Amino acid sequence: AQSVSQHNHHVILSEAASLELGCNYSYGGTVNLFWYVQYPGQHLQLLLKYFSGDPLVKGIKGFEAEFIKSKFSFNLRKPSVQWSDTAEYFCAVIPSGGSNYKLTFGKGTLLTVNP
Amino acid sequence: GAGVSQSPSNKVTEKGKDVELRCDPISGHTALYWYRQSLGQGLEFLIYFQGNSAPDKSGLPSDRFSAERTGGSVSTLTIQRTQQEDSAVYLCASSTGLAGGGTQYFGPGTRLLVL
Known part of the structure; x- marks a missing residue:
């Protein structure tokens, strides 16, 4: 069975800081990945x-994630966070x-973003 | 368009009582899922319906839990003889049903508190 590991339980940043949230999965075959x-x-x-294709995917609100198959990772990134990004983020496979x-x-x- | 809707949004009940939670999926979505979100356990799969096929009940934690889906649309999750450990947010999701590739869209959840 597959499993997902998110390394950071709570991340605190100031506005305009860059964000990277780690996500690793465990599964022997091909997967679809979500944040x-x-x-x-x-x-x-x-x-x-x-799902497939370009491993760098862009989402809403300036977020992006990169699938690195060799590392079984799908980390979420945003170059400059805003206070409104304060939320809980879930990786899923x-x-x-x-x-x-x-x-x-x-x-x-x-994720807590301080103004 | 309308998203997944759930009712009630909050439910407080006494230990030992039965509760019914309702989910109305996105129109046209053939697949419907129930998940549970609780502190310390994260998001757990409970049950899956796809069209007229027999549901996958493998995630139901005990025989006190049951679910049905009438007419391939609305679903009801029933918890009999509720226990305090049943307190959680119960989430419903729906998708187009494409295996692996159908993105699941979530409802707002029902927050259940068992006293």
Whole structure:
């Protein structure tokens, strides 16, 4: 079975700082990868996803993530964070193709951006 | 368009009572999922419905949990004889049902508190 590890439980940054949130997964085959975000008091929203092709994917609000297959990683980045990026971020994986449909989530990383 | 909706948004119940949680998926989505989000456990898969196929109930934590999906649309998650450890946010998601490639869109969740 697959698993997802998010290394940082809580990250605190000042506005305009650069962000990188780590995500590693464990699975022997090909996967589809996702980052979801949960803003305070709101529901989970899709930030970006990788299925195939260019390993550098761009999402909403200036976020991007790079899939590095050799490292089983899918780190989330943003060059300059804003106070409004304060939220919890979840990395998730699902084996691609076949009859796979269960998303496996990491424990989440809480990002606090101080103004 | 309308997203996934869930009701109630909050539910407080006494230990031993039964509760029903409702999910209305995005129109046209054939796949429906229930997850549970609790402190310390992160997001856990509970059950999956796809069209008229038999649901995958492998994530249900006990036989007190059951779910049904009527007419291929609305789903109800029922928890019988609730226990305090059932307190969590119950999330519903839907997708187009493409295996592995169907992005799951989440509802706002039902926050359940068992006293």
